[in-house]
Amino acid sequence: MRDLQLSLNKGQSVRLERALEQLESLSSKANSDASVTVADDISVNYEDAILKGHGTVEMDGRLVATLCGVVERVNKLVYVRALRARYKPEIGDIIVGRVIEVAPKRWRLEINFSQDAVLMLSSMNLPDGIQRRRTAIDELNMRSIFEESDVICAEVRGFQHDGCLHLQARSQKYGKLKKGQLLTIPPYLVKKRKQHFHYLDEYGIDVILGCNGFVWVGEHVETRDDMAEDLSNKSEPSSVKSLNTMSDDEAEETYTPPETRQNICRTANAIRVLSTLGFMITVEVVVEIVKLSISLNLDVHEMLGAEFYVLVAEKEAERRSLLTKRR
Amino acid sequence: MEYVNPEGLRLDGRRPMEMRQLRGEIGVVSKADGSAVFEMGNTKVIAAVYGPREVQNRSQQLNDQALVRCEYSMANFSTGDRMRKPKGDRRSTEISLVIRQTMEASILTHLMPRSQIDIFVQVLQADGGTRSACINAATLALADAGIPMRDLVTSCSAGYLNGTPLLDLNYVEDSAGGADVTVGILPKLDKVTLLQMDAKLQMDTFENVMQLAIEGCKAVASYIREILLDNTKQLEFRRGV
Secondary structure (H helix, E strand, O other), X not given: OOOOOOOOOHHHHHHHHHXXXXXXXXXXXXXXXXXXXXXXXXXXXXXXXXXXXXXXXXXOOEEEXXXXXXXXXXXXXXXXXXXXOOOOOOOOOEEEEEXXXXXXXXXXXXXXXXXXXXXXXEEEOOOOOOOOOOOHHHHXXXXXXXXXXXXXXXXXXXEOOOOOEEEEEOOXXXXXXXXXXXXXXXXXXXXXXXXXXXXXXXXXXXEEEOOOXXXXXXXXXXXXXXXXXXXXXXXXXXXXXXXXXXXXXXXXXXXXXXXXXXXXXXXXXXXHHHHHHOOOEOHHHHHHHHHHHHHXXXXXHHHHOHHHHHHHHHHHHHHHHHHHHHO | OOOEOOOOOEOXXXXXXXXXXXXXXXXXXXXXXXXXXXXXXXXXXXXEEEEEEOOOOHHHOOOOOOEEEEEEEEOHHHOOOOOOOOOOOHHHHHHHHHHHHHHHHHEOHHHOOOOEEEEEEEEEEOOOOHHHXXXXXXXXXXXXXXXXXXXXXXEEXXXXXXXXXXXXXXXXXXXXXXXXXXXXXXXXXXXEEEEEEOOOOOHHHHHHHHHXXXXXXXHHHHHHHHHHHHHXXXXXXXXXX
């Protein structure tokens, strides 16, 4: 089993197998023979006009898959949805990335794509919150906004004509992420939804499920507060001075209560367990798993033990069977 | 020395046209984009694929296709007598090149311009046919990484000893001095992407031996396909809706 190097005892492995079998039986009704591997024929009716989508290629008049995945059909379009692959950006996706380079007027970000993404200085809000042309001074102060190895949340703006990917961060909710953990999970486990920022108020934490498979779990920050503070700082005229005051604020704000830290770790571990088992990650499922671990009185580190993996698999099987019954 | 005894059995008890046992496993390196272990009898190879990712050396960047790199290495403990060779000796450079060219022939590199794909293969146990095992492991790892390919590349070796063509030579048969033909094919397209031989053979015997190796490749292909399909189904049902 992929990635799952656990020392299960006999009872646990039987239970895990049973849970997985149940999951398999639940899903097999929907599409049993839609899975293809590289160079498998895709059965289509050649009389109909079809559109070849991603992951397909025509060879000697037949449609052949070039990826391992699931065949999807939307009207005339036939494509293969790859499961394990790198992230494929789409415009408007919310992503989490890590700064790897500060270049002239731009930051380069690692986002699990085949190339690095670019965040231009001009496509993000300045910390002082006013709209103006970016000056040379702004460019010199770029490191005060994001440094190398900072974790950032941004939105996909689009592809430039030369093929490189541009990002934007034009809102208070985007920007640098502090006081938390970055997790990397396979991107196919994150479903695109309306909402990717989640505030779990009972634990006081933020969860950002980036479409690129980077998940941020961190202490909750009030975006509005930051803005107000910055506005009050603005009364001091020189930008350098306001930077200094900001770092003072940071020093005061580095304290995170231990309960919050524990909650962050607990949630992160829940996501780790789910992604190792290969289950889809949504905020509802994560909260459910966190609640399960709390109700069992488990310590944070115990969540990565073999027993909890089995419990999560059983819980997921139960949840999905309930869902199908309700339909 | 007698490599095929009168009953028609080889040194390890196989028939001349019999392959060694195959075993493949996907997802063995957790941080890689794709990874696999492939075993052919006692030969065991691990492969990891990273990418498509940003090109590390800007001057090598290609604007219309992906850059494919391959690194082959042999673990010190892989052979019978422990060897200490520096990385990048002639043999491993050659095999790296062979694997790279073979894989590049099937990867649709034009779909991933300005990126690079790294393939790392390491021999954990060497018992003849490491080249073939490496190619098979690399194919599995590439498919696991979700890299688009024209076809699976599979490889198998065959030889000619004691007047009989032998499929899938092990170390003893390999070092006997007879011909060793390594063939890599695209099974669906029926095309040859790799053909190596390190001795002389007569034309008609060569054709027999090569045909045998191609049969071996097809057997490997059907096994690899089985693994991949099983893995895909697993991932899909676990993900749920």
